[in-house]
Amino acid sequence: MRRLGKIFREDGRTVIVAMDHGMGMNVNPALDRTGEILEAIVAGGADAVLTTYGIASKYADILRHVGLILRCDGGYSAIPSAANGHPRMLFSVEDALRLGADAVACNGFPGTPTEQDCMKNVAELSAQGRAWGMPVMAEMLPGGFGNEVPKTVENVRLAARTGCEYGASIIKTTFTGTPEEFRGVIEASYQPVVVLGGEKTSQLSDLFVCIEQAISVGAAGVAIGRNVWKHPEPEAVTRALVDLVHNGKRAADIQGL
Numbered sequence: 231m232r233r234l235g236k237i238f239r240e241d242g243r244t245v246i247v248a249m250d251h252g253m254g255m256n257v258n259p260a261l262d263r264t265g266e267i268l269e270a271i272v273a274g275g276a277d278a279v280l281t282t283y284g285i286a287s288k289y290a291d292i293l294r295h296v297g298l299i300l301r302c303d304g305g306y307s308a309i310p311s312a313a314n315g316h317p318r319m320l321f322s323v324e325d326a327l328r329l330g331a332d333a334v335a336c337n338g339f340p341g342t343p344t345e346q347d348c349m350k351n352v353a354e355l356s357a358q359g360r361a362w363g364m365p366v367m368a369e370m371l372p373g374g375f376g377n378e379v380p381k382t383v384e385n386v387r388l389a390a391r392t393g394c395e396y397g398a399s400i401i402k403t404t405f406t407g408t409p410e411e412f413r414g415v416i417e418a419s420y421q422p423v424v425v426l427g428g429e430k431t432s433q434l435s436d437l438f439v440c441i442e443q444a445i446s447v448g449a450a451g452v453a454i455g456r457n458v459w460k461h462p463e464p465e466a467v468t469r470a471l472v473d474l475v476h477n478g479k480r481a482a483d484i485q486g487l
């Protein structure tokens with residue numbers, strides 16, 4: 231599919247930088263200079279950016295240099311309320327087409343109280359996506375962002391497979407277990423799997439090792455956010471991700487971050 235070629239390079243892999251947090255998370259002040267950070271990410275060689283309707287609209291000129299993935303679900307904000315956590319589909323594939331996006335994304339959180347809502351979102355977005363030729367990335371996390379459901383290899387494997395069955399064309403999930411165990415997640419998924427990042431870490435080297443291990447067993451790349459845009463050198467971190475994902479660089483050989 232033509233749009234997938236805007237996200238994945240010829241090696242079948244991708245470096246996606248996620249900047250879709252601001253809908254439901256406090257991104258101030260780290261993202262105050264959104265345009266500058268986006269420019270750094272593009273300069274660092276990112277293949278695609280996963281972002282919000284607002285950023286995609288405002289910074290379209292910077293984003294024309296990379297693949298664009300539009301976050302379509304949400305409905306809760308950074309200010310806690312009783313309704314927080316109940317995902318709604320807010321933007322459509324047609325909205326994404328108007329923005330010139332190359333893919334759309336939403337969460338699928340099996341094992342949460344809202345799994346029926348979010349799995350319905352994955353199904354409906356996937357069906358819309360097929361109708362328009364628009365790839366759908368499902369963020370498949372057992373138990374969502376909470377800790378009640380453990381992120382065991384078996385649960386992650388099940389969640390990733392579930393996303394495939396609901397029609398997603400790209401699965402975004404967490405690296406877990408040993409590389410050999412994570413290979414099972416990849417093998418269970420008949421769509422490419424990209425690995426997400428998580429909270430900002432003070433030890434980027436640990437994250438780099440996880441990425442190296444995930445790639446070594448067949449992951450199709452990464453979708454990393456806070457560890458890029460919260461870092462004082464987002465361009466250098468992006469370049470390191472490109473080296474790990476596309477250039478075969480070892481985590482141990484990345485210095486200075």
Ligand SMILES: O=C[C@H](O)COP(=O)(O)O
Nearest residue numbers: 248426427428454455456
């Ligand atoms: O959509 C956001 C993803 O979870 C990746 O962002 P993160 O690396 O900050 O977790």
